[in-house]
Amino acid sequence: MSQFRGMLRIARVDLSYFFRTKWLLGTLIGLNVTDMFVVGIVYKGMMSINYFDFYAPGVIITGLFFASFDVGRRVHLGLTEGVSQYYLTLPVSLNEVVMAHLISAGLGGAIYAGILTGVAMAFIPQLATLSTLLLIPFMFILAMGLAGIAAVLNLFSKTGDRYWVFADGLQTALVSLSTIAYPLTIVSSYLPPALVTFVEYNPLSQGAEALRTVINGAPSSAVFNLPALLLTSLALLAVGVVSYRHVFTELRDAGKL
Amino acid sequence: MSSSSENSVQTFNLTKSYGEAKALDSLTLGVRRGEILVILGPNGSGKTTFLHLISTVLRPTSGTATVMGYDIVKQPLKVRESIGISFQDPRGFWRHKPYHILSFHASMYGLRGEERSKAVEDTLKDFELWQSRNKRFMELSGGQAKRLEVAKLFVHRPDVAVFDEPTAMVDLEGKRMIWDMIRQLREKGSTVIVATNEVREAEYLADRICIMKDGKELVMESLMTLKDSITGGDVVDLEMSAPVSEEILRAVRDVPGTVRALQGGERSLRTFVNRSEDWLPLMMTAMQGLGVRVSSIRVSEPSLDDVFLHYTGKEVVQSHA
Numbered sequence: 001m002s003q004f005r006g007m008l009r010i011a012r013v014d015l016s017y018f019f020r021t022k023w024l025l026g027t028l029i030g031l032n033v034t035d036m037f038v039v040g041i042v043y044k045g046m047m048s049i050n051y052f053d054f055y056a057p058g059v060i061i062t063g064l065f066f067a068s069f070d071v072g073r074r075v076h077l078g079l080t081e082g083v084s085q086y087y088l089t090l091p092v093s094l095n096e097v098v099m100a101h102l103i104s105a106g107l108g109g110a111i112y113a114g115i116l117t118g119v120a121m122a123f124i125p126q127l128a129t130l131s132t133l134l135l136i137p138f139m140f141i142l143a144m145g146l147a148g149i150a151a152v153l154n155l156f157s158k159t160g161d162r163y164w165v166f167a168d169g170l171q172t173a174l175v176s177l178s179t180i181a182y183p184l185t186i187v188s189s190y191l192p193p194a195l196v197t198f199v200e201y202n203p204l205s206q207g208a209e210a211l212r213t214v215i216n217g218a219p220s221s222a223v224f225n226l227p228a229l230l231l232t233s234l235a236l237l238a239v240g241v242v243s244y245r246h247v248f249t250e251l252r253d254a255g256k257l
Numbered sequence: 258m259s260s261s262s263e264n265s266v267q268t269f270n271l272t273k274s275y276g277e278a279k280a281l282d283s284l285t286l287g288v289r290r291g292e293i294l295v296i297l298g299p300n301g302s303g304k305t306t307f308l309h310l311i312s313t314v315l316r317p318t319s320g321t322a323t324v325m326g327y328d329i330v331k332q333p334l335k336v337r338e339s340i341g342i343s344f345q346d347p348r349g350f351w352r353h354k355p356y357h358i359l360s361f362h363a364s365m366y367g368l369r370g371e372e373r374s375k376a377v378e379d380t381l382k383d384f385e386l387w388q389s390r391n392k393r394f395m396e397l398s399g400g401q402a403k404r405l406e407v408a409k410l411f412v413h414r415p416d417v418a419v420f421d422e423p424t425a426m427v428d429l430e431g432k433r434m435i436w437d438m439i440r441q442l443r444e445k446g447s448t449v450i451v452a453t454n455e456v457r458e459a460e461y462l463a464d465r466i467c468i469m470k471d472g473k474e475l476v477m478e479s480l481m482t483l484k485d486s487i488t489g490g491d492v493v494d495l496e497m498s499a500p501v502s503e504e505i506l507r508a509v510r511d512v513p514g515t516v517r518a519l520q521g522g523e524r525s526l527r528t529f530v531n532r533s534e535d536w537l538p539l540m541m542t543a544m545q546g547l548g549v550r551v552s553s554i555r556v557s558e559p560s561l562d563d564v565f566l567h568y569t570g571k572e573v574v575q576s577h578a
Contacts, residue, residue, distance in 0.1 A: 003334070006365050013353075013361050020352040077350065086348040089312050090365045091337040252316045254275065255309070 006092040010100035011107065018070050018108045028112075032063045033119055039181075049183070056120040057211030058180035061142075061204050063116045068109030068143035069171065071101055072150030075247070076163050079154075084251060094252075098244040102144050102151075102237065109143025110136060117211075124215055131214040138226055138233075142207050145233030148240025149174075155243045178204040203232045265290045265417050265448035266311055270320035273306050273472075280306040282472035283320065288417075293439070293449040294477075295459040297561075298469035299569055304452035305345060306472070308419050311450075312342040325416050338366075341415035345422045347406035351395035355386050355405050358394065359412050366413035376412050383438065384408040385431075399426040407435055411442065418442055420451045424458060436461050456561045466561070468568045475568045484559050487567045491533035495526040496553035497544075508543045512536060 019025060036059040040052035078084040087097050114136070121127045149170065157163035177199050179187060184205075188196045199205055206229040213225060264287035273281040281303045288294045296304045309315040311322050313333040321328055327335035349358050359377045368376055381387045384404045389397060397405065403426045410418045420439065424432040439462060443449050451462055459466055460480060467477040476483065484490060497505065501520050509518045509528060514536040517529040530536040533556045544551055559567075 009361065009364055013350075013357075016357075017350050017352060081350070082344060082346055082348045083350055085309075085314050086344065088314050089337060089340075089342050091334060092365075093334055252314065255306075255315055 003092050003096055006090065007096035007100045008103070010087060010090075010092065010097060011104040014071070014074055014101055014104035015107050017074055018067070018104075024070070028063065028066055029115065032059050032066075032116055035059055035062075036116070036120065053124055053126075053215050054183070054212065055181065056124055057208045057215065058178075060113050060116045060120060060211060061207040062175055062180055064109040064113035064139060064143050064207065065146050065174070065204055066171065067112035068105040068146045069150045069167065070108060071105035071147045072153050072163065072167060074104075075101055075151075075154050075244070076157070076160060079247070079251065079256075080160065084248065088248065088252060094245065094248050095241075097248060098241055101244060102147050102240050105147030105150070106140045106144035109146065110140040113139050113143070126215045126217060127211075129214065132211075135210055135214065138210065138229055139207065141233045141237070142203055142229060144240070145203060145236035148236035148238070148243065151240040151243035151247070154247050174202060174204055178202040178208070180204055180208055201228070201232060203229065203236065206232060263287075263289055266322060266324050266450065268307075268311070268320065268322040271307070271310060271317055271322050272319045273303075273310060273315060274318045279472050281310065281317075284472070284474055285320075286467065286474055286477060288448055288450055289465075290448055291443065291446065292464040293443050293451065293462050294465050294467060295463035296450065296452040296467045296469055297454065297456070297459050297565060298452075299454060301471075302469040303472035304454075304469055305421055307469075308342060308421050308450065308452055311336075311417075312340055312419055313337055314342070339415060340417040340419060341410040341413065342419040343407045343410050343421065343423060345425065347394075347402035349394040349402070349405070351393065353394050354391050355381060355394070355397070355401075356390040358405065359408060362409045363412045366415075368413065380408050380411045383411065385434070400428055400431055403427050404431060404435070407438075411438060414442065414445060414447055416447060418447045418449050420449070422453055422455075423451060424453075424455065432458070456565060460561050468565060470569050480561065483561070483564045485532075487559055487564055490559035490563065490567075491530050491536070492557045492559070493528045493530055493533050493537070493540075494521065494553075494555040494557075495528065495540075495551055497524045497526065498550035498552050500524055501526055505544075505547060505549055508547055509540060512540045512543050514539070 036056050040055040043051040043055065075084070078087070088094070117127060117132065150167070153163060153166050153170065157166055177195060179199060184200065187199050191199065206225060210225045210229055266288040268284050268286055271281055271284045272279065284307065296307065298304050306315065310317055311324055311329060313329055313336050317330065321330050323329070324336045325339040327339065329336050356377060359380060360373060363373045363376050378387070381390050384407070386401060386405060386408065389401055394402065407420065407423050423439065424435050427435060436458065439449055439451065451458070453459055463480055465477060465479050466483060468475045476486070478486065500523050506518060506520065506526070509515060509526060514531045515528055516531065519527045521527045537554065541551065
């Protein structure tokens with residue numbers, strides 16, 4: 001029980017570092033909200049669909065992705081500044097240190113997405129429903145899963161430069177190859193079938209579609225999307241666990257990553 | 258633990274290799290309960306590796322160790338409950354503040370509520386960090402960050418407290434304060450292990466000193482025993498009533514226990530001897546036999562510097578000569 005508490009304390013300290021980096025948080029929120037309003041409102045007049053209602057969930061999920069992905073930056077800092085070694089001396093197991101980082105990523109993503117959802121609610125009243133609340137645990141698991149991708153980057157990026165390049169490239173690719181900005185019908189007419197399948201199963205698409213289902217007032221179809229969302233997230237989470245286990249085991253064996 | 262039940266830490270052929278290079282080579286040693294063991298060694302001698310291994314930061318390549326009877330390989334969690342390490346480089350996220358860093362550390366060892374607040378406040382005050390408690394870690398000076406790193410162990414007072422160069426980057430006044438705090442920690446029941454390459458620190462703190470080189474223990478004894486153990490360790494300066502002749506020089510060199518004798522000035526001699534208390538009467542008899550009066554005798558003991566240089570490869574006489 002005390003070990004479990006220790007794990008949650010590490011998660012809280014790690015999460016607090018994300019929210020303490022105020023310039024990062026301010027810039028992210030500023031960019032996401034600006035994106036939501038400028039792109040959403042401008043495109044609203046150019047598209048046959050209500051583009052603001054379509055795009056806002058996409059921005060919320062993008063925010064969740066960026067916030068959960070920040071765990072990779074924190075782990076990288078922890079490894080280079082020796083904080084990870086310090087964690088390994090505390091009375092918690094290696095698995096609990098791993099889970100603490102992934103839980104912190106999940107909470108960071110869910111809280112950040114919650115803030116953006118709060119902003120969007122002012123303009124999309126359909127979001128202010130019980131269904132949105134019910135989605136929160138799924139968003140938490142989605143954020144933990146997305147953090148698994150950051151964990152893979154931590155595993156392969158020994159230097160800070162490489163980490164930032166990989167992270168930027170991966171974030172751009174995952175957001176571009178999703179239904180964050182365009183409906184699947186449009187995407188499928190421009191991309192080869194293999195990439196369309198990727199877009200469909202991209203967890204960012206699944207998260208955005210779940211929120212859109214809530215906006216469109218069909219909670220049953222939101223539930224319909226959830227198993228795929230859950231499965232993909234859990235698979236990525238498992239990858240994250242394995243990757244971070246490897247990162248910290250290597251740290252204990254080699255003294256550095 | 259049977260044979261090593263007196264020991265808080267016991268290593269058994271503890272080895273850590275990085276590829277072909279052995280950072281620690283089959284180290285077997287015991288650290289007694291309630292003592293301050295100072296590990297002295299040149300850079301790269303394996304001091305930090307040893308501390309990281311017993312703190313479970315690193316995993317041994319072969320061999321093992323016990324901390325308070327718990328095996329570092331098989332029972333790392335139990336070991337972590339018993340040991341605390343203060344790293345050579347202060348560890349903390351740049352934006353966290355001293356109060357939160359210590360509070361987090363205390364909470365990880367089960368301190369709650371009022372008890373935790375009091376422990377954190379007292380420790381910050383003891384280490385003269387209270388005024389800086391709300392500064393961010395990155396805003397602390399090198400000395401403050403180092404004191405904060407050391408202070409972590411005083412919040413929860415582990416059974417085994419491990420300090421890696423605890424006063425590096427700290428000013429003279431701060432060094433004395435940290436040394437006194439480390440002694441207090443021992444008085445309150447902790448076993449203390451300090452790795453350093455500062456001889457003064459070792460002399461001030463050590464119950465026993467372990468000298469390491471190339472990942473191996475060269476010697477582990479009390480300071481006095483170490484000083485007595487080196488050949489030609491006592492330096493005796495003599496002033497004669499007559500000019501030092503070849504005959505006098507030869508007579509001094511022939512006294513049992515003389516390692517080296519050098520002419521200092523016209524009437525002075527510097528000698529390097531074993532056990533000056535036994536050597537002096539023999540030397541006086543020899544001088545009387547030559548009809549030479551010794552007008553002044555000054556004996557100095559070897560310093561830990563001399564011991565260190567002796568065991569790490571240089572003759573102590575060279576450092577005096």
